[in-house]
Amino acid sequence: MAGGKEIKTKIGSVQNTQKITSAMQMVAASRMRRTQQRMSEGKPYSNRIRSMIGHLANSNPEYRHAYMAERDVKRIGYLVVSSDRGLCGGLNVNVFRKLVNEMTAWNEKKVEIDLGLIGKKAVGFFRSYGGNVVTSVTDIAEDAEVEDLIGSLKVMMDSFEDGKIDRLFIISNDFVNTMTQEPTIRQLLPLEPEDDDAYQHRWDYIYEPDARQLIDGLVKRFIESQVYQAVVENTACEQAAKMVAMKNATDNAEKMVDELSLIYNNARQAAITQEISEIVGGAAAV
Amino acid sequence: MADMQCEIVSAEKEIFSGRITKLSAVGTIGELGILPGHAPLLTGVRPGPIHLSLENGEEEVFFASGGFLEVQPGLVTVLADTALRADDIDEAAAITAREEAQKALDENASEFDYGLAQARLADAAAQQRSIEELRKYRR
Numbered sequence: 001m002a003g004g005k006e007i008k009t010k011i012g013s014v015q016n017t018q019k020i021t022s023a024m025q026m027v028a029a030s031r032m033r034r035t036q037q038r039m040s041e042g043k044p045y046s047n048r049i050r051s052m053i054g055h056l057a058n059s060n061p062e063y064r065h066a067y068m069a070e071r072d073v074k075r076i077g078y079l080v081v082s083s084d085r086g087l088c089g090g091l092n093v094n095v096f097r098k099l100v101n102e103m104t105a106w107n108e109k110k111v112e113i114d115l116g117l118i119g120k121k122a123v124g125f126f127r128s129y130g131g132n133v134v135t136s137v138t139d140i141a142e143d144a145e146v147e148d149l150i151g152s153l154k155v156m157m158d159s160f161e162d163g164k165i166d167r168l169f170i171i172s173n174d175f176v177n178t179m180t181q182e183p184t185i186r187q188l189l190p191l192e193p194e195d196d197d198a199y200q201h202r203w204d205y206i207y208e209p210d211a212r213q214l215i216d217g218l219v220k221r222f223i224e225s226q227v228y229q230a231v232v233e234n235t236a237c238e239q240a241a242k243m244v245a246m247k248n249a250t251d252n253a254e255k256m257v258d259e260l261s262l263i264y265n266n267a268r269q270a271a272i273t274q275e276i277s278e279i280v281g282g283a284a285a286v
Numbered sequence: 287m288a289d290m291q292c293e294i295v296s297a298e299k300e301i302f303s304g305r306i307t308k309l310s311a312v313g314t315i316g317e318l319g320i321l322p323g324h325a326p327l328l329t330g331v332r333p334g335p336i337h338l339s340l341e342n343g344e345e346e347v348f349f350a351s352g353g354f355l356e357v358q359p360g361l362v363t364v365l366a367d368t369a370l371r372a373d374d375i376d377e378a379a380a381i382t383a384r385e386e387a388q389k390a391l392d393e394n395a396s397e398f399d400y401g402l403a404q405a406r407l408a409d410a411a412a413q414q415r416s417i418e419e420l421r422k423y424r425r
Contacts, residue, residue, distance in 0.1 A: 041298050041299050042297065042298075044293075044295040044299065044300035045295045045296065045297050045298075045365065048293060048295050048363055048365055049365055051363075052354070052356050052363060052365065055326075055356070055358060056328070059326070203326060204326070205326045205327055205328040205356075206325055206326065206327045206328070207327075207328055207329070208313055208314055208315050208318075208327065208328075208329035208330070209314050209315050209329075209330075211328075213330075214328055214329065214330060214354070217330070217354070218328075218354055221354075221365075225297070
């Protein structure tokens with residue numbers, strides 16, 4: 001029975017792997033539901049504040065916030081949102097690929113780039129890829145709070161205020177559906193006016209009590225909510241991608257077990273046939 | 287009758303979205319009423335009831351614990367820190383919270399955080415006011 005034993009062991013080990021991946025799939029599925037719920041809860045707020053900021057950037061207030069200043073682009077900043085753990089398919093790689101393409105395009109225009117990283121995978125990637133990493137946060141829990149991100153964010157916002165960077169983008173995954181996650185780049189600073197003709201004429205709000213106080217508060221809230229939402233959404237994407245990746249792994253393991261069993265049975269059959277023909281041959285010789 | 291779109295969202299969820307004919311809320315420098323056709327306005331919201339008159343003549347009351355209010359032509363947006371339908375506020379809890387905050391203020395111990403207690407009191411009082419307002423319209 002040539003290799004019968006080895007094949008048997010191999011089947012066993014594949015089956016063990018399959019058990020693990022199918023467990024991980026189930027864990028990811030249950031986590032996905034939770035993270036997805038958090039994502040959809042926060043979405044209305046972040047969308048509304050985004051359009052409010054869009055209106056504000058279109059208006060002509062007597063007080064221009066530092067974040068509204070449109071400058072010549074010499075250096076830009078990226079906040080990169082990635083996951084802390086792997087085993088989630090091409091999720092992080094897609095983000096990095098898109099970002100690297102963008103970075104090359106900027107580099108050709110002689111624009112330098114600062115990076116703020118969120119998540120272990122981004123840190124690992126840029127350690128080997130290179131790049132000017134200014135801040136990084138890792139070990140963001142599933143139930144991330146704004147406070148966890150604020151330090152990293154502050155560094156980027158300050159360097160915008162100080163004129164070190166002229167634009168700030170955030171790149172993260174958009175949750176399209178369970179099967180599809182789309183890496184997306186959004187501009188955080190300077191504040192982007194909403195593309196709507198209705199708001200293009202000269203107008204301004206009535207501010208109560210005064211513009212400075214309101215705009216300061218609103219802008220800060222805006223940035224926080226956008227980054228927080230991006231992180232929450234990325235977590236939902238991570239779980240969804242993980243679930244799909246683990247489902248594929250489980251299915252592949254299943255297929256592999258089938259193939260190996262076939263080989264094993266063939267080998268067993270061959271061994272038996274050989275034995276019989278040896279016995280028959282021996283008997284005929286006698 | 288003219289109407290406008292109204293959106294109330296809190297950091298946790300969307301609270302209200304629909305056509306209304308009037309909104310009144312407590313702004314940073316006093317109560318304000320918004321009717322359709324109001325000029326663009328941006329203001330802070332203080333803890334208190336937000337009162338809506340719906341298109342179909344019904345009234346709804348919400349409680350917001352602060353945030354921002356924006357008026358655009360034909361659109362009012364309230365970004366609340368936390369917002370509740372007034373029906374959902376537990377009146378007994380609001381009253382207890384108010385009494386406790388008041389008691390803490392009265393005792394006024396030395397190392398006591400005066401600002402925090404005052405904020406809590408204002409919050410509880412505003413919740414209670416929202417409930418009372420809701421009752422008024424129920425009757």
